[in-house]
Amino acid sequence: MLGLMQNQPLLISGLIQHAERHHGDAEIVSRRVEGDLHRSSWAQVARRSRQVAHALDATNLLFSDRVATLAWNGYRHLELYFGVSGSGRVLHTINPRLHPDQIAWIANHAEDQVLCFDLTFLPLVQAVHARCPQIRRYVALCEPDKLPRDSGVPNLVSYEDWIGGQPTTYDWPTFDENSASSMCYTSGTTGNPKAALYSHRSTTLHAYAAALPDVMALSARDAVLPVVPMFHVNAWGIPYSAALTGCKLVFPGPAMDGKSIYELIEAEKVSYAAGVPTVWQMLLGHMKPNNLRFSTLKRTVIGGSACPPAMITAFNDDYGVEVLHAWGMTEMSPLGTLCTLKNRHLELPPEEKMKIRLKQGRAIYGVDMKIVSDDGQELPWDGKTYGNLYVKGPWIVREYFKGEGGDPLVDGWFPTGDVATIDAEGYMQITDRSKDVIKSGGEWISSIDVENIAVAHPAVAMAACIGMKHPKWDERPVVAVVKKPGAQVTREELLKFYEGKTAKWQIPDDVIFVDAIPLGATGKMLKTRLREQLKDYKLPNS
C-alpha cells in the first residue's frame, strides 16, 4: 500500500518561490567588482531569476543544457543559481583559480553553452574562448555601459541587457526531481578533473539538512556571510539553505582580505559566517593588531581543511564566536559531518571540550559513514583506530559526469580518500588524506596533528607537515612553516614547543622555514607541490 500524500517533486524553483513569498524583503547585500555595496532582496532575486529563465529560453537552451559561471559571490550569481536550475538547465560553476587550460578542458567536457562571468575574469575568458567553440553566448555580469569594447570575446552581451527586456513572470516547469541541477568539478590535482552532477532532489535534501540546528543552524533571523565561494561546491549549499530559511545574505564579492571582511561583518550586522581556515586566518590577522571586536557575529562554520585549535580558541575565547567545524567534499554536496557538542559535553573542562571541537563532528542525518581497513574490514568506533572513511547517502555521488574514472563506489559506499577515526559517540576525526599519511616505523603519524601544534605557536602563520624518506623508519615527519609577519622563532624553539604535546616519536625531525606554502584552487595546502619543492631536501641524521 502506498502512502496517500501529495507527490510534489523537490525542485530548486520551489526554494526561490518560498523565499519570495515568505521572506521577500530579506536583504541580499553584495560587494561588487566595482567596489560598491549593492542592495537587493529575495523578492528582487526571484523576479530577476525569472528574467534569467526567459533569457535562456531566448538563447534556445534546451532542458539540461549547461550554463557556466566564472563569478564571485554576489546577487547576479545568486539569480543565476535559481534562474538556470529552476528552468531545468544545469548550472556549472567554474573555479576561476584553475589554470586556463583546465578551464577550457572542463568547459568542453561539460559542453557549456553559455558562460556568464564577472569582469575580473575577462582575461580568463579571452584566454579560453577560442578553445570553446560550443559556447554560444558570453554574458558579462555588468551594466551595459561597463561592457568592454574590443574585447575579442564573441557574442558578448551585458547581463543587464541580456535579462533586462525579459518578462518578470515565468511558469517554472515541473519535472523529475532527479534531473540534474548543477555541477562542480573536483580540482583535479592528479589527472583530469571529474564532475559531481547534483540533482534537484539531492540539492533540496541537502538544503534541509544543512539548515538543521545541529548542522549549520540557519534561521530567518540570521545575516549570513558566505565567504566560501559560490564556485566551491555551491558555497557549501548556503544559497539554497538561505532561500529555504529566508535569512539575509551578505556577499563579499572579490574582497576577501581581513579588513574588507571585518568591515562587511560589522556594517551588515552579520551573525553567521562560513569559510575555509585560510580566510579566517586573514581576518584574525587583521583584528588582533588593530584591537577590533565583533559586535554581531555569533557563529562561524569552518571547513574544507582541518581547523587548527588555535583558531577555535581565538574565535571562542577572544571574540565570543562559536566555531562549527565541518567536513565534506565536492562529491558530497558537500556536507558530511559537523561538530556541535551534546548536552553532557557542556559540563566538561575546556581542554576536554576542545578535544571534541577539534573533531570534524557527527554525521548529518542522510549521511552514513564507516571506517574500513585496506582489505575492506569494517573497523571499530573507538576513537583510536584509523581507517579509510567511506560514506553513502542521497547527496553523495553515485557516478561522475560522463562516467569519468569508472565506478567510484565500493559495495555502494563512496571512498572519500580520507583517513579517520570515529569515537563511540559517532564523532569523526580526519587524521589525513590517505595520500598524505606519514608511515613511521610501522605506525601512522597524523600530519594534521603535527600542523595543529605548530600553528598554536604564536609566531607561526601556517604549517604543512609531510613525510620524508628515512632509511630506518621508512618515513619521518618534517614541518614546513610560514612565520607571521615580523615574528621570530627558531627551529630549536619550535621543536621544543612540541615536547609534552604529542608522543616523542611523533615530533617532526625538522622544521623548514618557507615564505609560502603552495595552495590549490580551493585554498587547500598543495602537499604534492610542496614535496616537489623540497625534493632535494635531506633529513638531518638520515
Ligand code: ADP
Ligand atoms: P571541497 O571542495 O568541499 O573543499 P574537495 O573535494 O576539494 O572539497 O576536498 C575535500 C577534502 O577536503 C576532504 O576529502 C578532506 O580531505 C578535506 N577536508 C574538508 N573539510 C575538512 C576538515 N574540516 N578537516 C580536514 N580536512 C577536510
